[in-house]
Amino acid sequence: MTRAGLVLLHTSPVHVPVFDALRDRHHPGAVLHHLVEPELLERARTEGPRAVAPALLAVLASAPAAAGPAPVLVTCSTIGATAESLAPELGVPVLRVDRPMAAAAVRTGARIAVLAALESTLAPTAELLAEEAEAGERRVSVRTHLVAGAWERFEAGDTGGYLARVAAAADAVTGADVIVLAQASMAGAAGLTTSPVPVLSSPAPGLAAGLRLTSASR
The missing domain is CATH 3.40.50.1860 (Rossmann fold)
Incomplete structure:
Protein backbone atom coordinates (compact mmCIF):
# COMPACT_ATOMS: atom_id res chain seq x y z
CA MET A 1 0.00 0.00 0.00
CA VAL A 97 4.92 27.21 -0.64
CA ASP A 98 5.73 30.90 -0.25
CA ARG A 99 3.97 31.43 3.10
CA PRO A 100 6.96 30.42 5.28
CA MET A 101 9.20 32.64 3.14
CA ALA A 102 6.80 35.56 3.55
CA ALA A 103 6.73 35.07 7.31
CA ALA A 104 10.53 35.11 7.37
CA ALA A 105 10.61 38.24 5.20
CA VAL A 106 8.44 40.32 7.53
CA ARG A 107 10.62 39.23 10.46
CA THR A 108 13.78 40.23 8.56
CA GLY A 109 12.97 43.84 7.76
CA ALA A 110 10.34 46.47 7.10
CA ARG A 111 11.31 47.30 3.52
CA ILE A 112 10.58 44.31 1.33
CA ALA A 113 11.36 44.07 -2.39
CA VAL A 114 9.47 41.40 -4.34
CA LEU A 115 10.84 40.03 -7.61
CA ALA A 116 8.68 38.01 -9.98
CA ALA A 117 8.99 36.87 -13.57
CA LEU A 118 5.20 36.78 -14.00
CA GLU A 119 3.00 39.80 -13.42
CA SER A 120 0.21 37.52 -12.15
CA THR A 121 2.44 36.61 -9.18
CA LEU A 122 3.05 40.14 -7.92
CA ALA A 123 -0.33 40.94 -6.36
CA PRO A 124 -0.77 37.56 -4.62
CA THR A 125 2.71 37.84 -3.13
CA ALA A 126 2.18 41.41 -1.92
CA GLU A 127 -1.14 40.35 -0.37
CA LEU A 128 0.54 37.43 1.36
CA LEU A 129 3.25 39.66 2.82
CA ALA A 130 0.61 42.07 4.11
CA GLU A 131 -1.24 39.15 5.70
CA GLU A 132 1.89 37.83 7.40
CA ALA A 133 2.85 41.32 8.56
CA GLU A 134 -0.57 41.77 10.15
CA ALA A 135 -0.35 38.36 11.81
CA GLY A 136 3.06 39.27 13.20
CA GLU A 137 1.95 42.78 14.17
CA ARG A 138 4.68 44.31 12.02
CA ARG A 139 4.60 47.30 9.69
CA VAL A 140 6.15 46.74 6.29
CA SER A 141 6.39 48.45 2.95
CA VAL A 142 6.40 46.28 -0.15
CA ARG A 143 7.77 47.20 -3.56
CA THR A 144 7.20 44.82 -6.47
CA HIS A 145 9.48 44.38 -9.47
CA LEU A 146 8.73 42.44 -12.66
CA VAL A 147 11.95 40.94 -14.05
CA ALA A 148 11.75 41.87 -17.71
CA GLY A 149 12.40 39.06 -20.17
CA ALA A 150 12.88 36.41 -17.49
CA TRP A 151 9.72 34.38 -18.08
CA GLU A 152 10.47 34.12 -21.78
CA ARG A 153 13.80 32.52 -20.87
CA PHE A 154 12.05 30.13 -18.50
CA GLU A 155 9.51 29.07 -21.12
CA ALA A 156 12.30 28.55 -23.64
CA GLY A 157 14.04 26.14 -21.25
CA ASP A 158 16.97 28.52 -20.72
CA THR A 159 17.26 28.01 -16.98
CA GLY A 160 20.69 29.61 -16.78
CA GLY A 161 19.55 32.73 -18.59
CA TYR A 162 16.40 32.90 -16.49
CA LEU A 163 18.26 32.71 -13.19
CA ALA A 164 20.90 35.16 -14.37
CA ARG A 165 18.23 37.76 -15.15
CA VAL A 166 16.62 37.26 -11.75
CA ALA A 167 19.98 37.54 -9.97
CA ALA A 168 20.82 40.72 -11.88
CA ALA A 169 17.46 42.22 -10.91
CA ALA A 170 18.10 41.34 -7.26
CA ASP A 171 21.52 42.99 -7.39
CA ALA A 172 19.91 46.15 -8.80
CA VAL A 173 17.48 46.51 -5.88
CA THR A 174 18.14 49.47 -3.59
CA GLY A 175 16.48 50.68 -0.42
CA ALA A 176 15.37 47.24 0.76
CA ASP A 177 15.99 45.25 3.93
CA VAL A 178 15.11 41.94 2.31
CA ILE A 179 14.46 40.63 -1.19
CA VAL A 180 11.78 38.02 -1.85
CA LEU A 181 11.97 35.76 -4.89
CA ALA A 182 8.25 35.32 -5.44
CA GLN A 183 8.30 32.18 -7.56
CA ALA A 184 9.71 28.80 -6.58
CA SER A 185 11.47 28.57 -9.95
CA MET A 186 13.63 31.55 -8.97
CA ALA A 187 15.32 29.81 -6.03
CA GLY A 188 18.56 29.09 -7.87
CA ALA A 189 19.12 32.82 -8.37
CA ALA A 190 19.68 33.36 -4.65
CA GLY A 191 23.11 31.76 -4.92
CA LEU A 192 24.07 33.95 -7.89
CA THR A 193 23.45 37.34 -6.31
CA THR A 194 26.16 39.63 -4.96
CA SER A 195 23.76 41.90 -3.05
CA PRO A 196 24.45 42.32 0.68
CA VAL A 197 20.67 42.31 1.20
CA PRO A 198 19.22 38.94 2.31
CA VAL A 199 17.56 37.13 -0.62
CA LEU A 200 14.82 34.68 0.33
CA SER A 201 13.37 31.87 -1.78
CA SER A 202 10.47 29.55 -1.07
CA PRO A 203 11.21 25.87 -1.86
Whole structure:
Protein backbone atom coordinates (compact mmCIF):
# COMPACT_ATOMS: atom_id res chain seq x y z
CA MET A 1 0.00 0.00 0.00
CA THR A 2 1.27 3.49 -0.87
CA ARG A 3 2.24 5.47 2.20
CA ALA A 4 0.50 8.76 2.75
CA GLY A 5 2.91 11.67 2.60
CA LEU A 6 2.85 15.18 1.21
CA VAL A 7 1.08 16.02 -2.04
CA LEU A 8 2.87 18.71 -4.06
CA LEU A 9 0.91 20.53 -6.75
CA HIS A 10 3.10 22.13 -9.42
CA THR A 11 2.27 24.12 -12.54
CA SER A 12 5.59 23.20 -14.20
CA PRO A 13 7.47 19.90 -14.30
CA VAL A 14 10.76 21.67 -13.53
CA HIS A 15 9.80 21.79 -9.86
CA VAL A 16 9.69 18.02 -9.38
CA PRO A 17 13.47 17.40 -9.31
CA VAL A 18 14.01 20.53 -7.21
CA PHE A 19 11.76 19.32 -4.41
CA ASP A 20 12.97 15.74 -4.69
CA ALA A 21 16.54 17.00 -4.25
CA LEU A 22 15.55 19.06 -1.21
CA ARG A 23 13.81 15.99 0.24
CA ASP A 24 16.87 13.82 -0.33
CA ARG A 25 19.20 16.42 1.20
CA HIS A 26 17.19 17.55 4.20
CA HIS A 27 14.31 15.11 4.73
CA PRO A 28 15.46 11.61 3.72
CA GLY A 29 12.68 9.08 3.75
CA ALA A 30 9.89 11.63 3.36
CA VAL A 31 7.18 10.59 0.89
CA LEU A 32 6.31 13.12 -1.81
CA HIS A 33 3.49 12.74 -4.34
CA HIS A 34 3.87 15.14 -7.27
CA LEU A 35 1.05 16.52 -9.41
CA VAL A 36 1.85 18.69 -12.44
CA GLU A 37 -0.99 20.80 -13.85
CA PRO A 38 0.37 23.57 -16.15
CA GLU A 39 -3.08 24.54 -17.38
CA LEU A 40 -4.01 25.88 -13.94
CA LEU A 41 -1.41 28.65 -14.22
CA GLU A 42 -2.28 29.35 -17.84
CA ARG A 43 -5.92 29.87 -16.94
CA ALA A 44 -5.11 31.88 -13.82
CA ARG A 45 -2.98 34.26 -15.89
CA THR A 46 -5.83 34.99 -18.31
CA GLU A 47 -8.92 34.74 -16.08
CA GLY A 48 -7.57 35.40 -12.59
CA PRO A 49 -6.62 32.99 -9.78
CA ARG A 50 -10.17 32.56 -8.45
CA ALA A 51 -11.30 31.27 -11.85
CA VAL A 52 -9.33 28.06 -11.34
CA ALA A 53 -10.94 27.20 -8.00
CA PRO A 54 -13.34 24.52 -9.34
CA ALA A 55 -10.62 22.80 -11.39
CA LEU A 56 -8.16 23.10 -8.53
CA LEU A 57 -10.64 21.56 -6.12
CA ALA A 58 -11.26 18.65 -8.49
CA VAL A 59 -7.54 17.98 -8.91
CA LEU A 60 -6.75 18.11 -5.21
CA ALA A 61 -9.83 16.18 -4.14
CA SER A 62 -8.90 13.19 -6.29
CA ALA A 63 -5.11 13.27 -5.97
CA PRO A 64 -4.51 12.00 -2.43
CA ALA A 65 -7.05 9.17 -2.72
CA ALA A 66 -4.51 6.49 -3.63
CA ALA A 67 -2.37 7.22 -0.58
CA GLY A 68 -5.05 8.29 1.85
CA PRO A 69 -5.79 11.90 2.84
CA ALA A 70 -2.58 13.93 2.78
CA PRO A 71 -1.63 17.57 3.30
CA VAL A 72 -1.02 19.60 0.16
CA LEU A 73 1.84 21.97 -0.69
CA VAL A 74 1.10 24.24 -3.67
CA THR A 75 4.28 25.46 -5.34
CA CYS A 76 2.66 28.03 -7.66
CA SER A 77 2.50 31.47 -6.05
CA THR A 78 -0.19 32.72 -8.42
CA ILE A 79 -2.78 30.15 -7.33
CA GLY A 80 -1.53 29.60 -3.78
CA ALA A 81 -4.15 31.71 -2.01
CA THR A 82 -6.96 30.10 -3.99
CA ALA A 83 -5.64 26.65 -3.07
CA GLU A 84 -5.39 27.49 0.63
CA SER A 85 -9.00 28.69 0.64
CA LEU A 86 -10.12 25.21 -0.46
CA ALA A 87 -8.73 23.43 2.61
CA PRO A 88 -12.10 23.27 4.44
CA GLU A 89 -13.75 21.59 1.44
CA LEU A 90 -10.84 19.19 0.98
CA GLY A 91 -10.63 18.30 4.65
CA VAL A 92 -6.81 18.40 4.64
CA PRO A 93 -4.27 21.14 5.34
CA VAL A 94 -3.25 23.14 2.25
CA LEU A 95 -0.16 25.35 2.34
CA ARG A 96 1.18 27.69 -0.31
CA VAL A 97 4.92 27.21 -0.64
CA ASP A 98 5.73 30.90 -0.25
CA ARG A 99 3.97 31.43 3.10
CA PRO A 100 6.96 30.42 5.28
CA MET A 101 9.20 32.64 3.14
CA ALA A 102 6.80 35.56 3.55
CA ALA A 103 6.73 35.07 7.31
CA ALA A 104 10.53 35.11 7.37
CA ALA A 105 10.61 38.24 5.20
CA VAL A 106 8.44 40.32 7.53
CA ARG A 107 10.62 39.23 10.46
CA THR A 108 13.78 40.23 8.56
CA GLY A 109 12.97 43.84 7.76
CA ALA A 110 10.34 46.47 7.10
CA ARG A 111 11.31 47.30 3.52
CA ILE A 112 10.58 44.31 1.33
CA ALA A 113 11.36 44.07 -2.39
CA VAL A 114 9.47 41.40 -4.34
CA LEU A 115 10.84 40.03 -7.61
CA ALA A 116 8.68 38.01 -9.98
CA ALA A 117 8.99 36.87 -13.57
CA LEU A 118 5.20 36.78 -14.00
CA GLU A 119 3.00 39.80 -13.42
CA SER A 120 0.21 37.52 -12.15
CA THR A 121 2.44 36.61 -9.18
CA LEU A 122 3.05 40.14 -7.92
CA ALA A 123 -0.33 40.94 -6.36
CA PRO A 124 -0.77 37.56 -4.62
CA THR A 125 2.71 37.84 -3.13
CA ALA A 126 2.18 41.41 -1.92
CA GLU A 127 -1.14 40.35 -0.37
CA LEU A 128 0.54 37.43 1.36
CA LEU A 129 3.25 39.66 2.82
CA ALA A 130 0.61 42.07 4.11
CA GLU A 131 -1.24 39.15 5.70
CA GLU A 132 1.89 37.83 7.40
CA ALA A 133 2.85 41.32 8.56
CA GLU A 134 -0.57 41.77 10.15
CA ALA A 135 -0.35 38.36 11.81
CA GLY A 136 3.06 39.27 13.20
CA GLU A 137 1.95 42.78 14.17
CA ARG A 138 4.68 44.31 12.02
CA ARG A 139 4.60 47.30 9.69
CA VAL A 140 6.15 46.74 6.29
CA SER A 141 6.39 48.45 2.95
CA VAL A 142 6.40 46.28 -0.15
CA ARG A 143 7.77 47.20 -3.56
CA THR A 144 7.20 44.82 -6.47
CA HIS A 145 9.48 44.38 -9.47
CA LEU A 146 8.73 42.44 -12.66
CA VAL A 147 11.95 40.94 -14.05
CA ALA A 148 11.75 41.87 -17.71
CA GLY A 149 12.40 39.06 -20.17
CA ALA A 150 12.88 36.41 -17.49
CA TRP A 151 9.72 34.38 -18.08
CA GLU A 152 10.47 34.12 -21.78
CA ARG A 153 13.80 32.52 -20.87
CA PHE A 154 12.05 30.13 -18.50
CA GLU A 155 9.51 29.07 -21.12
CA ALA A 156 12.30 28.55 -23.64
CA GLY A 157 14.04 26.14 -21.25
CA ASP A 158 16.97 28.52 -20.72
CA THR A 159 17.26 28.01 -16.98
CA GLY A 160 20.69 29.61 -16.78
CA GLY A 161 19.55 32.73 -18.59
CA TYR A 162 16.40 32.90 -16.49
CA LEU A 163 18.26 32.71 -13.19
CA ALA A 164 20.90 35.16 -14.37
CA ARG A 165 18.23 37.76 -15.15
CA VAL A 166 16.62 37.26 -11.75
CA ALA A 167 19.98 37.54 -9.97
CA ALA A 168 20.82 40.72 -11.88
CA ALA A 169 17.46 42.22 -10.91
CA ALA A 170 18.10 41.34 -7.26
CA ASP A 171 21.52 42.99 -7.39
CA ALA A 172 19.91 46.15 -8.80
CA VAL A 173 17.48 46.51 -5.88
CA THR A 174 18.14 49.47 -3.59
CA GLY A 175 16.48 50.68 -0.42
CA ALA A 176 15.37 47.24 0.76
CA ASP A 177 15.99 45.25 3.93
CA VAL A 178 15.11 41.94 2.31
CA ILE A 179 14.46 40.63 -1.19
CA VAL A 180 11.78 38.02 -1.85
CA LEU A 181 11.97 35.76 -4.89
CA ALA A 182 8.25 35.32 -5.44
CA GLN A 183 8.30 32.18 -7.56
CA ALA A 184 9.71 28.80 -6.58
CA SER A 185 11.47 28.57 -9.95
CA MET A 186 13.63 31.55 -8.97
CA ALA A 187 15.32 29.81 -6.03
CA GLY A 188 18.56 29.09 -7.87
CA ALA A 189 19.12 32.82 -8.37
CA ALA A 190 19.68 33.36 -4.65
CA GLY A 191 23.11 31.76 -4.92
CA LEU A 192 24.07 33.95 -7.89
CA THR A 193 23.45 37.34 -6.31
CA THR A 194 26.16 39.63 -4.96
CA SER A 195 23.76 41.90 -3.05
CA PRO A 196 24.45 42.32 0.68
CA VAL A 197 20.67 42.31 1.20
CA PRO A 198 19.22 38.94 2.31
CA VAL A 199 17.56 37.13 -0.62
CA LEU A 200 14.82 34.68 0.33
CA SER A 201 13.37 31.87 -1.78
CA SER A 202 10.47 29.55 -1.07
CA PRO A 203 11.21 25.87 -1.86
CA ALA A 204 13.31 24.84 1.17
CA PRO A 205 11.25 26.51 3.93
CA GLY A 206 8.03 25.63 2.13
CA LEU A 207 8.87 21.94 1.92
CA ALA A 208 9.96 21.84 5.55
CA ALA A 209 6.68 23.42 6.64
CA GLY A 210 4.67 21.08 4.42
CA LEU A 211 6.36 18.03 5.90
CA ARG A 212 5.63 19.29 9.41
CA LEU A 213 1.96 19.20 8.43
CA THR A 214 2.29 15.52 7.56
CA SER A 215 3.64 14.81 11.03
CA ALA A 216 0.89 16.83 12.69
CA SER A 217 -1.86 15.06 10.72
CA ARG A 218 -0.81 11.53 11.69
